[in-house]
Amino acid sequence: MAGSFPFKSMRRSQKEVLDQVEAALAAKKKFIILEAPVGFGKSAIAASLCLYLESAYLLTSTKQLQDQYLADFEFRVVTGKSNFTCLVPTSSGKYLSCGKGRCEADWKLSECPHYLTFEQFDEHRRKLCDRDAKCERLKSGKLCPYYQQKWDAFEAPIMVANYPFLLTELHHTKDVKRRKLLVCDEAHDLEKQMVSSTTFSLSRSVIESYETGKGGSNGPSPILVDRGIEDASSWKANLLAAKQVLESFIDTYLHAPGMQERVAACNNTLESLNDFLDDLSAHPSNWIVNSVSRRLTLDGRQGGSVVEEVVFKPLQVGAYTSGLFESADIVLFMSATVFSKEVFCRTLGIAENDTYFIRVRKSTFPVENRRIYALNTARLSKATMEVSLEAIAQAVDKIMTHHAGERGVVHTTSYQQTRYIMGHVTEANKARLTTTEGASSRSALLRKHGSTDESVLISPSLYEGVDLKDDLSRFQVLVKVPFPDLSERRIKIKLERDPGWYDWQTALRLVQTYGRSIRSETDYAATYVLDSNFPSFLARHRDLFPEYFIEALGGE
Numbered sequence: 001m002a003g004s005f006p007f008k009s010m011r012r013s014q015k016e017v018l019d020q021v022e023a024a025l026a027a028k029k030k031f032i033i034l035e036a037p038v039g040f041g042k043s044a045i046a047a048s049l050c051l052y053l054e055s056a057y058l059l060t061s062t063k064q065l066q067d068q069y070l071a072d073f074e075f076r077v078v079t080g081k082s083n084f085t086c087l088v089p090t091s092s093g094k095y096l097s098c099g100k101g102r103c104e105a106d107w108k109l110s111e112c113p114h115y116l117t118f119e120q121f122d123e124h125r126r127k128l129c130d131r132d133a134k135c136e137r138l139k140s141g142k143l144c145p146y147y148q149q150k151w152d153a154f155e156a157p158i159m160v161a162n163y164p165f166l167l168t169e170l171h172h173t174k175d176v177k178r179r180k181l182l183v184c185d186e187a188h189d190l191e192k193q194m195v196s197s198t199t200f201s202l203s204r205s206v207i208e209s210y211e212t213g214k215g216g217s218n219g220p221s222p223i224l225v226d227r228g229i230e231d232a233s234s235w236k237a238n239l240l241a242a243k244q245v246l247e248s249f250i251d252t253y254l255h256a257p258g259m260q261e262r263v264a265a266c267n268n269t270l271e272s273l274n275d276f277l278d279d280l281s282a283h284p285s286n287w288i289v290n291s292v293s294r295r296l297t298l299d300g301r302q303g304g305s306v307v308e309e310v311v312f313k314p315l316q317v318g319a320y321t322s323g324l325f326e327s328a329d330i331v332l333f334m335s336a337t338v339f340s341k342e343v344f345c346r347t348l349g350i351a352e353n354d355t356y357f358i359r360v361r362k363s364t365f366p367v368e369n370r371r372i373y374a375l376n377t378a379r380l381s382k383a384t385m386e387v388s389l390e391a392i393a394q395a396v397d398k399i400m401t402h403h404a405g406e407r408g409v410v411h412t413t414s415y416q417q418t419r420y421i422m423g424h425v426t427e428a429n430k431a432r433l434t435t436t437e438g439a440s441s442r443s444a445l446l447r448k449h450g451s452t453d454e455s456v457l458i459s460p461s462l463y464e465g466v467d468l469k470d471d472l473s474r475f476q477v478l479v480k481v482p483f484p485d486l487s488e489r490r491i492k493i494k495l496e497r498d499p500g501w502y503d504w505q506t507a508l509r510l511v512q513t514y515g516r517s518i519r520s521e522t523d524y525a526a527t528y529v530l531d532s533n534f535p536s537f538l539a540r541h542r543d544l545f546p547e548y549f550i551e552a553l554g555g556e
Contacts, residue, residue, distance in 0.1 A: 004051040006044055006073055017045055017358055021332075024356035031331050031350055033187070035338040036360035037548050038515045042334045046183045047073045049332060050158045056181035057327060058160045061189045062465045069160045077160045078153035080168075084146040087114045087139075091257045096264075098146040104264035106254050113139035114147075118175060121151040150175075163193040170323050171197075171275070182328035188335040188508050189464070191347050194317035195490075199290075200276035201311045202235075207242050210249040210266055224307040226294070229489065232280060232287040232312055239277055246270040276312065286314050290489045313490045315497075318349020325350070336515060337508045339544045343500055363548035369524035371554035372514065379532040380480045389417065392479055393424035395530050399477055400429045400456060406474040407449065408525075410458040411513050413480045418458050421479075432456045446472075464512045469519035476517045478529045481537055482509040506537065507544040514549065527552075 001018050002010065017034065024032045036042050047069075050056040058075065060066050069075045086101030103109045116124070116135055121143070124135035135143075153159045154175065169176050184190055204224045223241045227234040249266050253259040280287050290313040294305040314320070325331050338344050341357045363370075377395045378388035396410055412418045415437050422433050434452075436459040439445045449455045450472055457468075463482065484491045484505050495502040517525035538545065538553075 001048055001052045004048045006047045006051065010044075011041065011364075013360060013362075013364075014041055014045060017360065018048060020356075020358045021045070021049060024358075025330070027356060029354055029356040030325075030329075031333065031345075031355040033333045033338055033341065033344065033355060033357045034360075035335060035358070035546075037336050037363040037365075037546065038518070039363070039365055039520055040336075040360055042336075043068065043072065043185070046185065046332065046334060047075075049181060050075070050183065053180040053330075054157050055179040056158045056183060057166060057176075057179055058158060058183040059163050059166055059185060060160065061163060061186040061193065063162070064465070064467065065185060066160050066162065073158075075158045075160045076153045076156035078150055078165060079161075080165055081146050084144075084149075087142055087144060088112065090260045096261055098144065100261050100264040102260065104267060105260045106263060112144065114142055114144040116143060116147065116151070118151050118154060121147070122155065125155070163190070164197060166327070167193070167197045167324065170327060172271075176327055178326070179328045180330060182325065182331045184331065184333045186335060186464075187333035187344075188337045188512070190321075190333075191317050194320050195313055198279070198317075198320055199311065199313050200272060201309055202239065202242060202273075203309045204307065206269065207245055210245050210269075212245075212248055212252050224310065226292065226305075226307050227289075227310075229289040229292055232289050233284045235289070235310060235312075236277070236280070238310075239273065239280075243270065243273055243277070246273065280312075283314075283319055286316055286319060287312055288315055288490060288493060315490065315493060316349065317347070321348050321350070337511045337546075339507055339511075339546070340500070340504055343504045346498075347501060361547045365518055365521050365523070365548075367548075367551055369522075370514075370518040370527070370552050372527045372529065372549070372552045373554045374529050374534050376532045376535070377530040380530075381533075385417075389420045390424065392417070392530055393421045395528075396421050396477055396479070397425040397429055399475065399528055400425065400432065403475045403526075405454060407452075407454065407468075407472055408456045408475040408477070409462060409468060409473050409516065410456060410477045411463055411479060411482075411516075412458065412460045413482050414460055417479055418460065421458060429456075433458050435459055436461055462516065463509055464516075466516055467519060468517045470523055473517035473525055475526045475528070476513075478510070478513055478527065478531070478534075480531045481529075481533045482506060482513065503541050504544060507541060511546065511549055514552075 001022050002015060005014070005018070017036070021032060034042060034045060046058060050058060058069060060069070066077050070077050081099035082097050084098040085095050086098045088102050089095050103112050103115070109115055116138070120129070120133065120135055123129045124133070129135050153161070166176065202224065207223050223238055223245065225238060227238065246266055246269055250263055250270065253263055290311045292307055293309040295308050296305050341352065341355065345352045345355055375395060378384070378391045380388055400408070410421065410433070412421070418435050418437060422430060422435065425433070432454050433456050434445065434449060436442065436445060436457070446466070449457055484502060486492050486495065514527055517527070542550070
């Protein structure tokens with residue numbers, strides 16, 4: 001396998017990992033977990049196995065990682081329909097995205113004059129078609145741009161995609177053919193990806209926008225009569241009523257001029273609703289009502305409030321991962337933060353005895369370049385937050401002043417903390433702070449940060465998927481130990497049933513956040529943790545943390 005390594009030189013530690021991967025293949029293990037710190041070169045290990053097996057799907061959670069695999073290894077990347085413009089205009093001459101094209105509204109896909117199946121595409125590429133084949137009769141000689149890049153990627157031996165793309169393809173099409181290898185990069189994020197792909201929300205405003213024949217103001221639709229949070233199945237009548245509204249809208253406006261975009265959107269909502277109803281019937285005990293948003297009424301109807309939105313989430317994702325994992329003979333998980341093989345396997349519904357765990361314990365980054373300082377500023381919790389924020393803001397202000405002339409990042413766990421800190425530091429430091437709240441483009445915000453001297457980012461959402469290398473961040477502040485939010489009902493129930501999962505999630509986010517600012521062996525940044533809960537959490541769960549994190553703990 002070393003012969004498939006994509007670079008001219010290989011570190012000894014990388015060779016050792018490749019040897020262990022070969023051992024896993026020889027042992028005929030279905031699942032391989034690789035835990036290695038930032039900067040180890042996990043992507044090169046993935047590329048080696050992909051090139052060795054010559055048949056792979058490679059999944060990432062960010063566009064940045066997709067671009068990296070394309071730039072470093074020239075692997076084919078596939079993206080979703082919203083990134084392409086449909087070649088067929090609407091009745092008003094408007095060109096929509098492929099996600100809202102005629103095939104999403106009132107056409108069968110086969111009716112599109114710009115569509116080819118993969119088999120037709122492949123026959124044309126290999127020049128096995130004849131003059132009567134559809135590929136020779138495409139309108140204006142043009143293949144749909146979305147399907148052009150999709151079939152190019154599906155034909156390539158190694159295809160890179162994000163998680164939502166492949167999960168959607170597996171669920172709604174038969175286009176995904178089994179390959180030898182599936183690589184799940186940033187695998188610590190996979191549970192969240194699975195929950196996101198299966199979550200269903202029923203919104204009053206959305207359903208009412210599709211109601212037809214409502215004359216005058218008849219008050220709120222009865223579709224969202226409040227059924228409470230205890231039993232997801234008790235909402236079935238509401239869901240079926242919503243289904244009737246969506247079907248009626250489509251029947252009414254299917255061929256109406258100027259309605260293609262609305263019909264396509266309604267079709268997508270109906271498809272999601274049908275999927276959820278099927279799954280709720282098949283696995284009723286796995287679904288919970290995660291939240292019910294209510295609005296007060298002035299006339300006392302329905303107990304003085306009406307439901308605006310209800311959100312359903314699955315408790316366990318193991319019921320949904322099997323389809324993903326069956327898309328390949330072997331699955332390679334990669335992350336800097338796995339920590340517990342037992343919790344990882346239990347969370348994803350995979351058998352430990354069919355799993356080979358490879359852990360790289362040491363970081364090649366000099367420890368003096370990545371020190372962690374526990375400042376014990378205040379013990380933060382929901383009960384103490386309000387009285388502690390003043391001390392937190394003062395500590396952030398002091399750290400920023402100490403790092404005058406440098407860029408950095410302040411990691412909060414809520415926008416409430418973010419706004420308070422921004423309003424309670426000195427004017428000079430306030431001018432340096434930039435929040436992600438209200439930002440329409442994260443990439444634009446990061447570009448501005450990189451071009452502004454002394455800029456300091458402050459946000460609850462920059463703990464993963466962000467590369468603040470070199471002088472983009474010479475210091476970072478972790479305001480609070482990032483315990484999962486217990487105001488989310490799914491998390492509260494998971495904590496009650498599996499306390500180990502809750503602690504594991506906390507440790508994952510801590511170490512993920514730590515890794516944002518030190519990205520190479522020559523990079524350096526100081527990390528400050530303000531929450532006094534940090535030392536005690538670390539002491540109780542020391543076994544969850546990697547050696548390179550423990551050794552970085554500095555003085556006061």
